[in-house]
Structures are given as structure tokens and as C-alpha cells.
Amino acid sequence: MTPHQxxxxxxxxxxxxxxxTIKSFGKEHSPVLIWYVLLSVLITWPMVxxxxxxxxxxxxxxxxxxxLWHAKEAVLxxxxxxxxxxxxxxxxxxxxTSSLGPLIGILVLPFWLWGPVAAYNAAVLIGVSFTGFxxxxxxxxxxxxxxxxxxxxxxxxxxxxxxxxxxxxxxDRIFLGLIPLTLLALNKALTPEYNKKWIIATPFFFLLxxxxxxxxxxxxxxGAAFLAIASITxxxxxxxQKVLKRSAVTGILTLIVVGGILFAxxxxxxxxxxxxxxxxxSVNFQPxxxxxxxxHKQTGRFLGTVFFEFLSSYASPSHETAVYIAWTTIFLTxxxxxxxxxxxxxxxxxxxxxxxxxxxxxxxxxxxxxFSKFEIPILMPYAFLVSLPGLEFLRTPGxxxxxxxxxxxxxSAFGLKRLTDNFKQIWHLPITILVMAVLLLETWPSTFxxxxxxxxPNFYRELAKDTxxxxxxxxxxxxxxxxxxxxxxxxxxxxxQMYQMVHKKGIASGYLARVYVPHPIFGHIISEKVPDSPTYxxxxxxxxxxxxxxxMEYELAANDYRYVVFHKPQDSYTNYHEGSWGELNSLQFIxxxxxxxxxxxxxxxxxxxxVSQSLNKTDIxxxxxxxxxxxWTSSPISFSIASPVPQIAELDILMxxxxxxxxxxxxxxxxxxxxxGISVNSEIKVDHTITLPLLLNAGIQTVTLNFEGNDxxxxxxxxxxxxxxxxxRTSNVPYTSYFLQNGIQIGYxxxxxxxxxxxDSGMQWYWAMSPSSLxxxxxxxxKKAQLETLLGAxxxxxxxxxxxxxxxxxxxxxxxxxxxxxxxxxxxxxxxxDLNSGWNEIVFELEAGNFRPIDMNSDNxxxxxxxxxxxxxxxxxx
Numbered sequence: 049m050t051p052h053q054x055x056x057x058x059x060x061x062x063x064x065x066x067x068x069t070i071k072s073f074g075k076e077h078s079p080v081l082i083w084y085v086l087l088s089v090l091i092t093w094p095m096v097x098x099x100x101x102x103x104x105x106x107x108x109x110x111x112x113x114x115x116l117w118h119a120k121e122a123v124l125x126x127x128x129x130x131x132x133x134x135x136x137x138x139x140x141x142x143x144x145t146s147s148l149g150p151l152i153g154i155l156v157l158p159f160w161l162w163g164p165v166a167a168y169n170a171a172v173l174i175g176v177s178f179t180g181f182x183x184x185x186x187x188x189x190x191x192x193x194x195x196x197x198x199x200x201x202x203x204x205x206x207x208x209x210x211x212x213x214x215x216x217x218x219x220d221r222i223f224l225g226l227i228p229l230t231l232l233a234l235n236k237a238l239t240p241e242y243n244k245k246w247i248i249a250t251p252f253f254f255l256l257x258x259x260x261x262x263x264x265x266x267x268x269x270x271g272a273a274f275l276a277i278a279s280i281t282x283x284x285x286x287x288x289q290k291v292l293k294r295s296a297v298t299g300i301l302t303l304i305v306v307g308g309i310l311f312a313x314x315x316x317x318x319x320x321x322x323x324x325x326x327x328x329x330s331v332n333f334q335p336x337x338x339x340x341x342x343x344h345k346q347t348g349r350f351l352g353t354v355f356f357e358f359l360s361s362y363a364s365p366s367h368e369t370a371v372y373i374a375w376t377t378i379f380l381t382x383x384x385x386x387x388x389x390x391x392x393x394x395x396x397x398x399x400x401x402x403x404x405x406x407x408x409x410x411x412x413x414x415x416x417x418x419f420s421k422f423e424i425p426i427l428m429p430y431a432f433l434v435s436l437p438g439l440e441f442l443r444t445p446g447x448x449x450x451x452x453x454x455x456x457x458x459x460s461a462f463g464l465k466r467l468t469d470n471f472k473q474i475w476h477l478p479i480t481i482l483v484m485a486v487l488l489l490e491t492w493p494s495t496f497x498x499x500x501x502x503x504x505p506n507f508y509r510e511l512a513k514d515t516x517x518x519x520x521x522x523x524x525x526x527x528x529x530x531x532x533x534x535x536x537x538x539x540x541x542x543x544x545q546m547y548q549m550v551h552k553k554g555i556a557s558g559y560l561a562r563v564y565v566p567h568p569i570f571g572h573i574i575s576e577k578v579p580d581s582p583t584y585x586x587x588x589x590x591x592x593x594x595x596x597x598x599x600m601e602y603e604l605a606a607n608d609y610r611y612v613v614f615h616k617p618q619d620s621y622t623n624y625h626e627g628s629w630g631e632l633n634s635l636q637f638i639x640x641x642x643x644x645x646x647x648x649x650x651x652x653x654x655x656x657x658x659v660s661q662s663l664n665k666t667d668i669x670x671x672x673x674x675x676x677x678x679x680w681t682s683s684p685i686s687f688s689i690a691s692p693v694p695q696i697a698e699l700d701i702l703m704x705x706x707x708x709x710x711x712x713x714x715x716x717x718x719x720x721x722x723x724x725g726i727s728v729n730s731e732i733k734v735d736h737t738i739t740l741p742l743l744l745n746a747g748i749q750t751v752t753l754n755f756e757g758n759d760x761x762x763x764x765x766x767x768x769x770x771x772x773x774x775x776x777r778t779s780n781v782p783y784t785s786y787f788l789q790n791g792i793q794i795g796y797x798x799x800x801x802x803x804x805x806x807x808d809s810g811m812q813w814y815w816a817m818s819p820s821s822l823x824x825x826x827x828x829x830x831k832k833a834q835l836e837t838l839l840g841a842x843x844x845x846x847x848x849x850x851x852x853x854x855x856x857x858x859x860x861x862x863x864x865x866x867x868x869x870x871x872x873x874x875x876x877x878x879x880x881x882d883l884n885s886g887w888n889e890i891v892f893e894l895e896a897g898n899f900r901p902i903d904m905n906s907d908n909x910x911x912x913x914x915x916x917x918x919x920x921x922x923x924x925x926x
């Protein structure tokens with residue numbers, strides 16, 4: 049036999065052996081899988097009818113439909129697997145912090161032949177079926193026979209915390225099967241009797257888990273640590289070293305395999321603008337102890353209605369607190385615990401550990417959270433767990449029941465085995481069927497409602513034919529002014545994500561588990577905190593209410609938005625009907641953004657407006673708008689500011705009230721940071737207007753106000769303020785930066801006009817009204833300096849043309865005592881300065897005041913208020 053023949057014969061034998069293994073596996077397990085598929089169909093009935101037309105769940109389901117679609121697009125090479133440029137476009141957003149990974153989307157790829165709804169419904173059926181089936185395989189690996197293992201899988205599948213995920217449309221929770229499958233591999237990796245190949249295989253099961261759900265990965269990792277410790281501490285002396293070594297090697301290999309994604313996720317979560325840390329919300333989702341033993345109506349159709357009134361008087365049942373443990377499984381779990389086998393008993397403590405974590409940060413019993421005569425809360429282990437670095441994102445303690453139910457399923461299956469062993473063999477199957485029936489009766493869910501997708505506008509089908517990539521802005525941003533989940537602009541954008549699957553252009557928002565807060569591009573427009581009208585009465589631009597829509601068309605064009613699509617209200621649309629807040633608000637947006645425009649498409653579903661692409665920065669109108677804030681707000685506060693030119697502006701801030709975390713209030717300081725990083729600070733005085741210089745670039749920019757307490761009271765960390773009045777004063781005078789000695793910078797503030805060339809010499813002069821401000825930024829310590837300029841023109845009331853040869857100036861430096869200087873045309877004007885570190889304000893006020901050239905000569909046409917004209921400034925140091 050030649051070497052080639054020997055290799056081919058070996059390959060043939062390996063393939064034949066593999067085929068035999070698959071055949072044997074299918075013969076044993078296919079009937080079991082059929083049972084779980086049938087059970088899944090019955091639970092979700094009538095989902096199989098209209099399989100491609102209607103889906104279970106609402107806006108949350110649409111989010112997951114989009115995630116499945118994105119996974120398909122990533123496989124086709126159209127998108128990155130862990131990032132999308134299509135949501136929050138053109139910035140895009142990471143998908144690493146999303147609750148649903150791409151794995152389930154890859155599994156349902158064939159179902160896209162029947163459309164997005166079919167793909168989602170297939171994901172639900174696959175998720176439910178394999179949740180039970182993989183639990184069955186785990187139970188079989190622990191030595192349980194087929195019927196008791198079947199029961200274990202059914203217990204896991206029928207867990208209320210699992211079934212509650214179906215109407216909630218949490219696709220990551222609908223498929224829990226990778227938890228027991230990963231623990232199956234880990235259990236064999238830790239057991240010396242099993243092949244060492246399981247040590248190599250286990251990290252890849254963890255990888256699959258991470259690619260499906262980061263939360264499940266964390267929960268299972270905690271469970272894995274528990275099992276590793278239990279295996280090491282219960283190992284015999286002869287097995288101790290082997291178990292310890294297997295545990296260490298498995299852990300190290302797992303970190304190597306999943307480390308890249310974990311690091312990338314951690315890095316993405318550091319984006320300060322993505323709302324990741326949610327552990328403080330845990331108190332809103334923690335279950336009452338009574339919910340662990342009393343069935344809920346949604347996940348207990350028959351018994352839940354009996355206890356509904358009782359349960360509702362103590363707790364508010366939701367899909368996040370569906371922690372009920374069926375009485376059948378409680379009974380069987382304790383029967384399983386009576387088994388003297390330590391390898392079985394460890395599953396009781398495994399389940400107990402995760403049930404305790406499921407209680408949340410504090411113990412709640414019958415609605416009571418404070419105990420003893422001191423009325424103090426009882427802290428639970430969950431409170432310490434979510435305080436650990438890297439676990440701040442956890443906020444739903446009830447989900448620890450995912451892992452708890454693995455232990456409950458195993459223990460109840462062993463309990464069933466112990467129960468049937470007390471009877472003759474002939475009674476084993478009838479008893480198992482009876483117990484199974486009782487379990488299903490206890491946990492059978494209510495019927496789930498189904499919805500179709502909204503109709504697709506023809507405009508989007510036409511847009512899909514255009515291969516060029518740009519963005520589309522959809523209206524309404526939200527359907528009404530209430531603050532509810534269904535009207536939240538993030539969840540409402542799922543409708544636009546459904547349209548995006550057709551046109552494949554970028555959109556302004558999008559619903560993922562973790563999104564930007566505030567909106568990173570249009571935070572003054574897209575927010576839960578913006579006013580109904582275009583203006584805030586207390587946010588002013590040059591003394592007048594600022595319109596937040598003032599430069600909307602420019603902002604859209606600058607971010608490559610080509611079309612604004614107004615979706616007309618329909619009778620079938622929830623919360624959005626004719627005459628609703630959402631319609632009126634959208635029409636106002638259109639009127640302000642396109643005052644002279646008309647739609648290029650106008651049908652029964654949409655009206656489409658084209659965004660002009662010819663606008664530039666010189667078309668900008670100075671404006672200011674609050675970002676994601678109300679009049680009452682907290683630090684930091686951000687503003688969107690528009691300027692047609694680079695300039696020094698001035699921000700007047702008046703605050704009426706300040707709330708701090710403590711009752712002690714001494715001093716509070718405000719820091720204003722420009723878009724280019726230059727900052728200025730000042731002490732806040734209530735009921736006193738503070739004026740801060742602001743270095744603006746040409747275009748749209750974000751500036752931020754931060755508040756901080758004095759060092760004598762470091763406990764003050766959070767401040768609430770009432771912005772009684774904010775006024776941005778601009779002059780539209782391009783600032784000139786002089787980087788002289790030690791980086792001194794000079795900028796023109798309020799009162800100055802654009803520079804002019806008065807003769808062929810090219811020398812530039814600046815006209816100014818009286819008073820006018822000059823700002824000097826000194827990056828170092830206090831300095832003495834001289835400011836010098838040349839007086840080119842000065843107002844004289846006695847002159848026929850309004851101009852004279854000399855004038856008297858009042859000069860104020862940083863609100864100190866005024867200085868009086870006489871200035872003559874063509875002669876230097878020199879001011880002695882004591883410069884502070886940071887920004888310094890120098891105010892020039894002409895005693896003669898201002899005049900208007902048009903008043904002196906009606907043909908002049910110059911209606912500006914003018915006081916004097918000066919050449920550019922220079923600084924020298926003493």
C-alpha cells in the first residue's frame with residue numbers, strides 16, 4: 049500500500065466514523081428535538097400562521113429584526129460585524145455593547161428568503177427549541193436517562209424568566225441554550241475522566257456565547273467560576289492536582305480565545321457619550337421575594353390569574369421580574385438535594401447562589417424594603433457584584449435566573465428520577481408524563497399578540513436603486529410629548545430601521561441596547577427634553593429667543609443628509625394620528641427648515657423634502673440651543689452654537705437656584721470649555737449675571753458648562769441649576785490670534801465689526817460701537833503688560849459728519865476701577881494692564897457714545913452704531 053493510499057484510507061475511515069457518529073446522534077436525539085420544536089410551536093401559537101407577515105412583540109422586536117438584518121449584511125460584506133455606519137449617521141455606533149450579538153442572525157440566514165418577519169420568527173422558534181434541547185444534552189451528560197433529561201430540558205424551556213422574553217421580544221433571552229451547552233463542555237473539561245480535548249473545546253463554546261449575548265457570557269462566566277471552585281474543593285486527593293490544572297488551563301485558553309472581543313468591548317464602553325453604566329437602575333428592576341413563589345399571569349395562564357390581584361398589591365410584575373419557580377420544580381429540587389451524591393448536591397448550591405443574586409441590590413419582601421426598628425435595608429450580594437469594575441452595565445438582577453434555572457432543571461430532574469425509582473419500572477413513564485403535565489399547567493404562558501410591519505413607502509424602494517451612500521432624516525422624531533417607552537425617540541426609530549432595510553441609507557438614530565446620550569449630532573433637536581416650540585424663552589441670541597431650527601438645513605447638509613421624510617399619520621399607527629403632537633411638531637420642523645420649499649414626493653404615506661447641498665458656513669445664522677436639557681438641569685450642560693465666522697463671543701449666564709448633593713453650600717465654580725479646548729472659569733453668584741468669553745469656530749460646535757464645588761467641600765459632586773437666562777452675544781467679527789510671548793492670544797468680543805481695508809496699503813482697521821470688549825488669553829501666571837493700538841477714527845457729536853480728531857475713553861480691565869485715556873487720530877493708544885491667568889476682559893467705552901453714518905448722510909446706507917475705529921492690537925511686557 050502506497051503512502052497516498054494509506055492516507056486516503058485513513059481519511060475514508062475518519063469520515064465514515066464521523067458519519068456514523070452523526071447518524072447515532074440523530075437517531076437518539078431527533079425525537080427529543082422534535083418534542084422541543086413542537087412545544088415551541090404550541091407556546092408561540094399562532095405564530096406559525098402568517099409566519100412571514102406577523103411577529104411577536106413590538107418595537108423591541110423591530111430592533112432585533114434590524115440586528116438580524118445587520119448580521120446578514122455583515123456576512124455579505126456590506127457592513128462591519130461589530131459596528132454600523134447606518135445608525136446615528138454619519139458618526140455610526142458600535143455594536144459591541146449591544147445585548148444581541150450576531151450569532152443568531154447568522155443561524156437564520158436561510159429564512160431571509162421569506163423576508164424579515166420570517167427571519168425573526170425563525171429566530172424565536174430556534175431559540176426556544178434549542179434552549180430546551182441543549183439543556184437536555186447537558187442533563188444526559190450528567191448521567192440522567194432520556195425521560196428525566198427530557199424533563200430537565202422542559203423545565204429550562206418553560207422557565208418563566210425565559211418565556212417572558214417572547215412577548216418582550218428580547219431575542220438574546222429567548223435563546224438561552226448556549227448557557228447549559230457551555231457548562232456541559234466546562235464540566236467535562238474539569239473532570240479528569242473525560243478527554244482533554246474538552247479543555248480545548250470549552251473556550252470556543254464561551255466564544256459562541258459571547259457572540260450571542262454579552263450578558264449571558266458574564267452570567268455563565270460567574271457560573272463557571274463557581275463550578276471550578278466547587279470541583280477543586282470537592283476533588284479527592286488523587287484528583288486535586290489534575291482538576292486544578294485543568295481549571296487553570298481552561299481559564300487561560302478561554303481568556304486567549306475571547307480576549308480580543310472582550311478588550312474591544314471594554315474599549316468601546318469607555319466612550320463617555322454611550323450610556324453603558326446602568327447599575328444604579330437595578331433598584332427599578334429588582335423582584336419582590338414573593339415573586340419567586342407566586343405565578344404571574346403572563347407566564348402562568350391558568351394559575352397566574354388566580355394570584356394576580358394578590359401579587360399586584362405587593363409588586364409590579366414585568367418580564368424582568370418573572371422569577372417564579374414552579375412549585376413542581378421546587379418540590380423535585382429538594383428531592384434531588386436529598387441525594388447523597390456530592391456531584392449532584394453541588395447543583396443545589398449552584399442554583400441557590402444565582403437565586404440569591406436574582407434578588408437584586410436589597411431584599412424586598414411583600415413590598416417592604418426596610419427592616420427592624422431602625423428601618424434599614426438589607427444589602428444583597430448583587431449590590432457588591434455590580435459595583436465591581438467591568439460589571440457596571442448590569443441592571444436587571446432577575447436575569448441571573450437564567451443560570452439559576454440550569455441548577456434547578458438538573459436538581460428537579462434528579463428529583464424526578466428519585467421519585468420514579470420508588471415505583472416499579474412500569475410506572476416510570478406515566479409518572480414522568482404526569483409530572484410534565486403539571487409543570488406545563490403551572491407555567492403555560494398567555495397568548496402572545498402579533499403585529500405586522502408598517503407598509504414601505506414607494507420613495508424608499510426608489511431610493512434603494514441609488515447606489516450612492518448618504519443619509520435620510522425621518523419625521524416624526526417621536527410621536528407625542530409623553531415620556532414613555534413606546535414614545536421614546538430611540539424606540540420609535542425602530543420603525544425607521546425597518547425602512548432602512550429597504551433603502552440602505554444612513555438614518556439619524558436607532559435602537560440598540562446601549563445608545564448615545566445625548567444624541568451626538570442633533571442633541572438640540574433629537575431629545576426627550578427639548579421644548580414643544582422652536583425656542584426656549586430663557587435661551588437668547590443677542591437678546592432675542594434663539595431658534596433651535598435656525599440652521600437645521602445647513603446642519604443636515606453638513607452631515608450628508610439628502611432628504612427629510614415626513615411620515616404622515618395613519619389610523620393603524622399607534623400613538624400617531626392626525627392632529628397629534630407628533631404631526632404638529634413635524635410640520636413645525638418642516639416650516640422652520642424649508643420655509644420656501646415644497647415636497648418632491650407627496651403621497652398618502654410620506655412627504656419628502658430635498659436638502660440643499662449648496663449651503664456653506666457663511667450662510668449660517670448665529671444661534672444657540674440647549675442639548676438634551678431643560679431649564680432645570682444638572683452639570684454638565686452642553687450647548688449647540690452656530691457661527692458663520694471664527695469669533696470671540698460672550699455668554700451671559702444668570703442662575704436663580706442651585707441644588708447640591710449636600711445641605712452645605714459654600715462656593716460653586718463654573719467652567720466654560722470651547723470646542724477648541726480653551727476654557728474659562730468663574731465663581732457663580734446666584735441672581736448675578738456672569739459673563740464668560742467663548743472662542744467660536746466657523747460652523748456648528750458644542751460647548752460645555754461644568755460646575756464644581758470648592759476644595760473645602762469635596763463631597764459635592766453633582767449640581768442641579770436653574771438657568772434663568774442665557775444670552776449669547778456675537779459680533780460676527782473674525783478673531784485674529786496673536787501668539788506672542790508665552791502664547792498670549794487676543795480676540796475681539798462684542799461691539800466690533802468686520803475688519804476693513806481703508807487704503808491701498810492693506811492695513812486693516814476695526815470699527816467698533818461703544819462700549820466694546822477685547823479679550824486677552826494669558827495661559828501663564830499674572831503679568832504686567834502694555835496694550836497698544838492706533839486710533840483711526842473717533843466719533844464727535846459736534847462734527848457734521850459725526851467724526852472728530854480726538855476723544856476720551858473709559859477703559860475697564862476685568863471689572864476693576866476704570867481708567868480714563870485721551871486718544872488722538874494717528875497717535876498710539878497705550879493701556880497699562882495687569883493680566884490675570886486665563887481670560888482677561890478689556891472694555892473700551894467712548895465718552896461721546898455712538899453715531900450712525902446714515903443719520904448724517906441718508907445716501908450713505910450705513911446704519912451701524914459706530915464709536916471709533918482702531919488698528920490691530922499689540923502687547924508688550926514690562
